[in-house]
Amino acid sequence: MVGYSALMERAEEATYAGFERLKRDLIEPSLSRHEGRLIKTTGDGALAEFASPLAAVRCAVEIQDGLISGRHGFKMRIGINLGDVIVGTDGELFGDGINIAVRLEGLADQGGILISEKVLNEVEGKLDVGFEDRGEQQLKNIARPVRAYAVRSGADSPLTERIGVAPALPDKLSIAVLPFQNMSGDPEQEYFADGMVEEITTALSRFKWLFVIARNSSFTFKGKAIDIKDVGRRLGVRYVLEGSVRKASGKVRIAGQLIDAVTDAHVWADTFERDLSDIFLLQDEITTAVVGAILPKMLRAQIVTATRRRPENLTAYDLQLRAMYQYSLATRKGLAEAIRLANRALELDPRFGFVAALASLFHMVKVILGFATDPQFDRKEAIRFLRWASSVDDGDPQTLATTAMVSAFMVGDYESSIEMIDRAVALNPNSHWVWLDRGWVYHTAGVPEEAIRSFELAMRMSPLDPMLDRLCVGMGMALIELSRFDEAIAAGKKALRHNPSFSATYWCLASAFAHLGRGAEAREAAARLLELDPAFTISAWIARGGQSNAQLAIEGLRKAGLPE
Structure with a gap:
């Protein structure tokens, strides 16, 4: 200076x-x-x-x-x-x-x-x-x-x-947040519209895997008639978020729309209306809502693009996106492919901490879902990649959250896992991924009330998330430990509607139905679980990791007639 x-x-x-x-x-x-x-x-x-x-x-x-x-x-x-x-x-x-x-x-x-x-x-x-x-x-x-x-x-x-007047698109997700239009008719309200843009831009910039154009560049378009394709070309971004702010009668309404600057297609649009009581709290709330809504949409669109790209043109980031898609399938074949893609990405970029964390997660899920032919090998691999991720990037909240969850399940170090996941939340409280992982960490650590709060926040941020089944199962398992069995069944059924082939859903349903004495439904859920996971036994399920504090869930599985 x-x-x-x-x-x-x-x-x-x-x-x-x-x-x-x-x-x-x-x-x-x-x-x-x-x-x-x-x-x-x-x-x-x-x-x-x-x-x-x-x-x-x-x-x-x-x-x-x-x-x-x-x-x-x-x-x-x-x-x-x-x-x-x-x-x-x-x-x-x-x-x-x-x-x-x-x-x-x-x-x-x-x-x-x-x-x-x-x-x-x-x-x-x-x-x-x-x-x-x-x-x-x-x-x-x-x-x-x-x-x-x-x-x-x-x-x-x-x-x-x-x-460069027209910089090339970066490999990762890229976005510019344009100045929001002040629809209030009051020039003095301009500060509020600009403040919303700054808050959203700052929140987005906390995601390390997201390329966000600085406010100074975005605001050069303020007050000008714009063409979204031209904006995307000049700023070198794939997505553009634009919106408007209207304040009147003690309320504020914010409308936003996310546009693909390459195709000019609308990816997302929504309107948020709140009471104008606490201006800063209001900005935080709307920022969380907007960021939570647009990120899954962008990520989903980017994954579709990556899966269509020719294999010889793939970058480490493309491989990460493909791996995440395969992981989302929650199948034996999908997880094997996800691990292969993550390894290829790390060969291209050994310092890609988030991919190392994903590889750790993929091996962990193989063990938890019973897909591992050699569980000890996958457990060791999960811990190896966990340490790899921590050594190259211990400051990225998403990487930190993923490693915290793997540590909770595979190592059983709940105190350290809670410390890591809470640090991840402090670094980026606008990430639904971080809150989802926090829910699983706290559930595994035997703190169901805090787990439910985390899952609820994750769902509020991303109500249409592609991996909603994981969230609902986590919520259901935590509800079982609080003897809220009817709510657990509702969460399990929601997961079922989203993905009927996710075996973990049937843990939740079989246990909750059994606790309520609904024997036929419990046995039906247990039978479906054994179809998807023929080697399932209660003792093996506990040994896979993360279930030592799920005492009521275990009791329910026994009542449902699953093999010991």
């Missing part, structure tokens, strides 16, 4: 608050979009690590452009280097690779980016920006001189404009 000490001396509180706002609104979302990892902050600066030099330069350009076009009032210098580092026990990085980046940052122009020759060799020709040779620099405490290059653009244009 340029002149930070002087700014603090003049207006300490305002400077501190402004810098924190800058980190929240610009720096952290940019890091997330470009898969950067914040290592530490130093009061007036920050150190971050990236998977590639290209990602680092793109992120730096976006941050500097955001400072130019925004109203933050700060200037920054950025230095970028490529080199080996030493990872400390607390995750901090050390070594000459870091020291060179720090020294380059100190030599950069105000509002500029200075890179080492190693970085230039990796990014030259891949970005539509120029590089000015600053010659060899003798850096403090660095033995050999380092050749440095300044990233430059045209005199009157931001750097990002020169990276």
Whole structure:
């Protein structure tokens, strides 16, 4: 940060608050979009690590452009280097690779980016920006001189404009949230409409697997007649969310629609109306509703696209999407294919933490559903991939949530699993996936009340989720432990309507029916369970993991006549 000490001396509180706002609104979302990892902050600066030099330069350009076009009032210098580092026990990085980046940052122009020759060799020709040779620099405490290059653009244009008028679509899900239209007829209500867009953009940016265009770029379209295809092309995104806000008579109505910018097809549309009592609570509630509604829709559309793509053109992200589709089938063959696809994705990108977590999940589900011919092997594989995911990415909430659930089922470390899942919720309270996993963790740990609350939140966020059967079964099993058998049956029947071939549904129904003395229905559910899982026995089911606290469920299965 340029002149930070002087700014603090003049207006300490305002400077501190402004810098924190800058980190929240610009720096952290940019890091997330470009898969950067914040290592530490130093009061007036920050150190971050990236998977590639290209990602680092793109992120730096976006941050500097955001400072130019925004109203933050700060200037920054950025230095970028490529080199080996030493990872400390607390995750901090050390070594000459870091020291060179720090020294380059100190030599950069105000509002500029200075890179080492190693970085230039990796990014030259891949970005539509120029590089000015600053010659060899003798850096403090660095033995050999380092050749440095300044990233430059045209005199009157931001750097990002020169990276490409029509950037290619990223491999992962991508979205821009356009300014919402103020329909209230009151110019003073403009702040509320803009605030809603900022809240939704921030919530979406917490999903690491989602590429979200920064507010500064989206707001260049404010007040203009737009063509969605043109917006998608210019911003390089597949999906565009637009909407309107109307406030009147103590109520607010927000209408939103999600559009596929490539095909111009409407993917989702809905209207939300709330009492205008607590403005901040209202923004949180609507943000959760919108984000929870659109994400499954986008993901489902992206999975369909990936499954149609030619195998030779697949990326690690495409393989992840295909694996998730196979997993959703909840079949022996589907899980085997999901594991194969996840392994292929990790061969392409060994640092893809979420895929490692998915591989761990797939092996766990093989064991739980009785599909494993060698349960000990799959259990060990689940734990191996769990550790893999944790070692490469312990800060992504979705990865954290998945590993927490696997830990609860396969390791039985409930205290650690609860700590992990609650940290995942704190990192991203708008993820229905995280709340779903939290429900299973708490159910497995023997806390059914908290499990039900989590499942209810997950369902509220994604009422039409493709894997609703998992959620309903989890809800039903937790309800059984509270002796709410009628409600458990309702949850089981909902799961059945969604997927009649999911064997776990029949655990829930057989037990709940038996507890209510509905013997014929209990036996029918038990028979269907044995058709889908012929090797099922109560003792084997307990040994598979995660059922040690399901005492009433176990009692119900015995009453239903299932083999011991």
